Amino acid sequence: xxxxxxxxxxTHPETGNARIYEATASAPVNIAVIKYWGKRSEALMxxxxxxxxxxxxxxxxxxxxxxxxxxxxxxxxxxxALWLNGNREKLSGRVTALLARMRALRVAKEAKDASIPHxxxxxxxxxxxxxFPTAAGLASSASGLxxxxxxxxxxxxxxxxxxxxxxxxxxxxxxxxxxxxxxxVAWDMxxxxxxSDSVARQxxxxxxxxxxxxxxxxxxxxQKEMPSTAGMQTTVETSPLLQHRIxxxxxxxxxxxxxxxxxxxxxxFAEITMRDSNQFHAVCLDTFPPIFYLNHVSHRxxxxxxxxxxxxxxxxxxxxxxxxxxxxxxxAVLYLLKEDVAEVLRLVNSYFPNxxxxxxxxxxxxxxxxxxxxxxxxxxxxxxxxxALEAEVSKGxxxxxxxxxxxxxxxxxxxxxxxxLGAGEAGEDVSLFTDAGVPK
Amino acid sequence: xxxxxxxxxxTHPETGNARIYEATASAPVNIAVIKYWGKRSEALMxxxxxxxxxxxxxxxxxxxxxxxxxxxxxxxxxxxALWLNGNREKLSGRVTALLARMRALRVAKEAKDASIPHxxxxxxxxxxxxxFPTAAGLASSASGLxxxxxxxxxxxxxxxxxxxxxxxxxxxxxxxxxxxxxxxVAWDMxxxxxxSDSVARQxxxxxxxxxxxxxxxxxxxxQKEMPSTAGMQTTVETSPLLQHRIxxxxxxxxxxxxxxxxxxxxxxFAEITMRDSNQFHAVCLDTFPPIFYLNHVSHRxxxxxxxxxxxxxxxxxxxxxxxxxxxxxxxAVLYLLKEDVAEVLRLVNSYFPNxxxxxxxxxxxxxxxxxxxxxxxxxxxxxxxxxALEAEVSKGxxxxxxxxxxxxxxxxxxxxxxxxLGAGEAGEDVSLFTDAGVPK
Numbered sequence: 001x002x003x004x005x006x007x008x009x010x011t012h013p014e015t016g017n018a019r020i021y022e023a024t025a026s027a028p029v030n031i032a033v034i035k036y037w038g039k040r041s042e043a044l045m046x047x048x049x050x051x052x053x054x055x056x057x058x059x060x061x062x063x064x065x066x067x068x069x070x071x072x073x074x075x076x077x078x079x080x081a082l083w084l085n086g087n088r089e090k091l092s093g094r095v096t097a098l099l100a101r102m103r104a105l106r107v108a109k110e111a112k113d114a115s116i117p118h119x120x121x122x123x124x125x126x127x128x129x130x131x132f133p134t135a136a137g138l139a140s141s142a143s144g145l146x147x148x149x150x151x152x153x154x155x156x157x158x159x160x161x162x163x164x165x166x167x168x169x170x171x172x173x174x175x176x177x178x179x180x181x182x183x184x185v186a187w188d189m190x191x192x193x194x195x196s197d198s199v200a201r202q203x204x205x206x207x208x209x210x211x212x213x214x215x216x217x218x219x220x221x222x223q224k225e226m227p228s229t230a231g232m233q234t235t236v237e238t239s240p241l242l243q244h245r246i247x248x249x250x251x252x253x254x255x256x257x258x259x260x261x262x263x264x265x266x267x268x269f270a271e272i273t274m275r276d277s278n279q280f281h282a283v284c285l286d287t288f289p290p291i292f293y294l295n296h297v298s299h300r301x302x303x304x305x306x307x308x309x310x311x312x313x314x315x316x317x318x319x320x321x322x323x324x325x326x327x328x329x330x331x332a333v334l335y336l337l338k339e340d341v342a343e344v345l346r347l348v349n350s351y352f353p354n355x356x357x358x359x360x361x362x363x364x365x366x367x368x369x370x371x372x373x374x375x376x377x378x379x380x381x382x383x384x385x386x387x388a389l390e391a392e393v394s395k396g397x398x399x400x401x402x403x404x405x406x407x408x409x410x411x412x413x414x415x416x417x418x419x420x421l422g423a424g425e426a427g428e429d430v431s432l433f434t435d436a437g438v439p440k
Numbered sequence: 441x442x443x444x445x446x447x448x449x450x451t452h453p454e455t456g457n458a459r460i461y462e463a464t465a466s467a468p469v470n471i472a473v474i475k476y477w478g479k480r481s482e483a484l485m486x487x488x489x490x491x492x493x494x495x496x497x498x499x500x501x502x503x504x505x506x507x508x509x510x511x512x513x514x515x516x517x518x519x520x521a522l523w524l525n526g527n528r529e530k531l532s533g534r535v536t537a538l539l540a541r542m543r544a545l546r547v548a549k550e551a552k553d554a555s556i557p558h559x560x561x562x563x564x565x566x567x568x569x570x571x572f573p574t575a576a577g578l579a580s581s582a583s584g585l586x587x588x589x590x591x592x593x594x595x596x597x598x599x600x601x602x603x604x605x606x607x608x609x610x611x612x613x614x615x616x617x618x619x620x621x622x623x624x625v626a627w628d629m630x631x632x633x634x635x636s637d638s639v640a641r642q643x644x645x646x647x648x649x650x651x652x653x654x655x656x657x658x659x660x661x662x663q664k665e666m667p668s669t670a671g672m673q674t675t676v677e678t679s680p681l682l683q684h685r686i687x688x689x690x691x692x693x694x695x696x697x698x699x700x701x702x703x704x705x706x707x708x709f710a711e712i713t714m715r716d717s718n719q720f721h722a723v724c725l726d727t728f729p730p731i732f733y734l735n736h737v738s739h740r741x742x743x744x745x746x747x748x749x750x751x752x753x754x755x756x757x758x759x760x761x762x763x764x765x766x767x768x769x770x771x772a773v774l775y776l777l778k779e780d781v782a783e784v785l786r787l788v789n790s791y792f793p794n795x796x797x798x799x800x801x802x803x804x805x806x807x808x809x810x811x812x813x814x815x816x817x818x819x820x821x822x823x824x825x826x827x828a829l830e831a832e833v834s835k836g837x838x839x840x841x842x843x844x845x846x847x848x849x850x851x852x853x854x855x856x857x858x859x860x861l862g863a864g865e866a867g868e869d870v871s872l873f874t875d876a877g878v879p880k
Contacts, residue, residue: 241722244684275728282681282726288711289746290718292739299732306729 021069021119023154024430027147027418028058029138030178030185031214031333033273033325034253035280038236038246044195045170048236049250052186052257053178054335055206056214057415061132063143064421066432067155068125071117078103079123083439085130098149098172099124106156119156127432127439138216139228139327145172146179150418162417166200182206182416184261186254206414209264211338217348218408219297219330228328231284231291239286245279266337270323273335277325295330297405300397304351305334307396308344311389341411343386350390352405461509461559463594464870467587467858468498469578470618470625471654471773473713473765474693475720478676478686484635485610488676489690492626492697493618494775495646496654497855501572503583504861506872507595508565511557518543519563523879525570538589538612539564546596559596567872567879578656579668579767585612586619590858602857606640622646622856624701626694646854649704651778657788658848659737659770668768671724671731679726685719706777710763713775717765735770737845740837744791745774747836748784751829781851783826790830791837792845
């Protein structure tokens with residue numbers, strides 16, 4: 001991958017000099033199968049263990065960010081202004097640190113070559129939006145910070161290799177470093193004290209396992225959760241089990257899941273994924289005071305998938321047909337193969353009959369990348385075989401009879417890494433700013 | 441403690457010989473603060489780690505068992521019949537093994553002294569009742585099996601020391617071995633291959649910490665739980681974290697909690713208790729497939745107690761005022777000091793306003809050892825200070841607004857070990873059988 005050139009560079013109407021240095025980028029969400037939980041250095045954002053994630057297709061879920069360098073404005077040096085989903089926000093300490101690091105790289109570049117534009121200390125305007133609502137229950141920090149680092153790299157013409165951008169994104173949000181690549185991505189914890197080897201690396205591209213996909217089951221959360229930043233440090237400080245996980249469990253799992261991905265071995269991939277999700281939530285529970293991210297809806301999803309896998313293995317001979325994983329919240333992400341999506345979706349829908357939108361008679365009241373056609377079995381034969389399967393599954397797990405179990409299901413696939421959006425080329429201006437620097 | 445003599449020995453109306461050898465005993469429930477979870481030998485019922493429990497007062501919660509040796513009946517040799525809460529039940533393999541071991545001890549005794557009655561192979565009639573309903577959500581196997589072993593020892597005149605009875609009770613149900621003693625009881629895991637040193641031992645008597653008591657918060661369970669016997673073996677087989685708990689965590693905690701108990705150091709006692717409960721449920725979650733015993737009511741109790749302890753420490757200077765612990769189910773057992781019971785009870789009642797019996801306007805719809813008077817603050821000053829406390833607690837944890845959160849609260853204290861019930865002495869026949877051998 002080579003870093004694309006500056007998105008646009010308008011000419012000043014009077015002087016003829018470049019006036020607006022700007023880049024607009026999009027970046028994907030990633031969902032880990034080997035979980036990151038705990039930092040060995042908060043200052044350098046270095047994790048206590050390696051992790052591995054799948055990058056989800058940004059055609060469904062994405063962060064989009066425009067970074068504009070204001071070369072001829074009156075703004076203070078090294079200033080920056082941020083708009084998040086249209087609202088002006090204060091820059092966090094981490095974002096400030098990330099910008100400072102990237103500006104320092106530009107300073108060094110300008111020192112080497114006096115002919116290039118002086119951008120390093122100019123004010124920056126930053127606008128970022130997510131195309132998925134907060135209510136989708138997905139963390140936007142990974143895609144958002146990856147997108148920011150990627151866009152700043154282009155706007156400041158740093159021409160950094162992806163691994164370097166990944167290390168910079170890490171300073172903004174640990175798991176953001178994994179959103180710099182498409183497909184299957186490992187974040188190696190590294191061993192150097194300065195953290196320079198704690199970066200993400202693509203294990204396999206988004207085309208490697210073409211029938212791998214994801215269903216995100218968004219649970220109706222009733223209680224506010226603990227922010228993951230605070231949560232993970234409490235775990236590091238108080239959980240005796242975390243140390244064992246870090247030292248004795250994760251290293252082997254990293255090797256095993258990379259092997260499973262390379263061989264497209266779904267059974268191994270699924271078992272490691274589910275065990276690692278369970279163990280992440282186990283160390284949350286071993287934290288003092290304990291942290292609960294799984295709620296009763298999550299518990300029921302786990303029971304349903306466990307039972308479905310058991311029943312299904314009798315007919316398809318596979319140990320697992322679906323793998324669940326849960327991040328720092330109650331929503332399930334199911335990894336499965338495309339050929340199994342329709343059946344699994346109908347099963348989930350049948351087990352959560354009382355969604356938010358009870359009138360529609362379906363838990364699936366909103367769709368991202370999903371057609372309602374998915375819910376129709378298609379043929380009499382399929383319908384009958386699914387009825388038999390459901391009857392067997394129902395011996396082990398009862399339907400979720402309360403209302404409001406699931407509020408949304410998102411179907412998506414594995415996708416590519418960040419993109420510089422080609423403004424103008426398609427005749428459309430993708431910038432999130434007007435020419436005057438006002439967020440659109 | 442010496443084992444009391446045979447409870448009653450009726451004379452045959454014609455021969456004048458003893459006709460009924462029988463003992464009726466009662467035994468207490470125990471609730472562990474260092475949890476037993478996992479066996480290193482299923483055959484010998486040997487645990488993977490030591491554990492420690494508090495024995496609850498059997499005046500509130502008890503199992504009661506009559507064992508009758510039928511010396512002149514037509515029954516088959518070594519036969520046994522069992523009634524549980526009035527219903528005839530099949531003997532489990534474990535109870536059969538326990539009876540076989542105790543009969544073998546009687547065989548040896550009779551071989552040494554030909555003058556004693558020949559009881560070893562006579563049919564046994566066993567009736568057992570619990571004074572707490574299954575709906576109380578308390579495991580009855582520990583008190584039930586302890587009571588059985590204690591009553592058989594008396595009925596067969598084995599005159600075994602308590603540690604030996606404890607080892608026998610263990611064969612019926614692991615944690616039963618701890619119900620053989622009052623007060624604070626450790627079950628040392630032992631190291632001998634035959635398990636003879638895996639027995640319970642009294643750490644401190646029931647009078648050692650006189651203001652220690654317990655509130656049992658019975659949650660409305662909506663889902664059937666996994667039986668603990670099956671659950672713990674799955675954990676042993678699949679949880680990588682359990683091994684670390686066994687080897688690196690529990691040994692230190694056993695030492696620390698014995699020290700806390702000896703010093704009546706509630707802060708240390710409470711912290712170890714809560715951490716160990718959390719860790720037990722963490723290894724359940726690390727089991728594959730995972731086991732959930734805590735439900736959303738349990739989560740809410742934990743949050744409430746965590747918040748209450750924080751707020752309360754500002755006024756009473758203690759780190760913890762209440763410790764929670766959860767066994768293989770959603771019910772909380774709170775250990776606390778007597779002087780704090782009334783306030784805590786009113787707080788819990790206020791946070792779970794919609795009990796099963798909504799009409800009473802109180803979650804506390806049934807009482808064991810509790811007077812409704814507990815719910816009245818008593819004075820204007822107390823009422824006001826509690827209102828202020830509640831207001832502060834409510835900043836961190838919302839009231840449980842669903843109905844059916846808690847269905848019962850049981851108040852009890854620390855009590856003594858099994859008792860042989862003194863029939864006749866008080867002019868009352870405590871036997872659970874009629875003279876004809878029919879369960880009453």
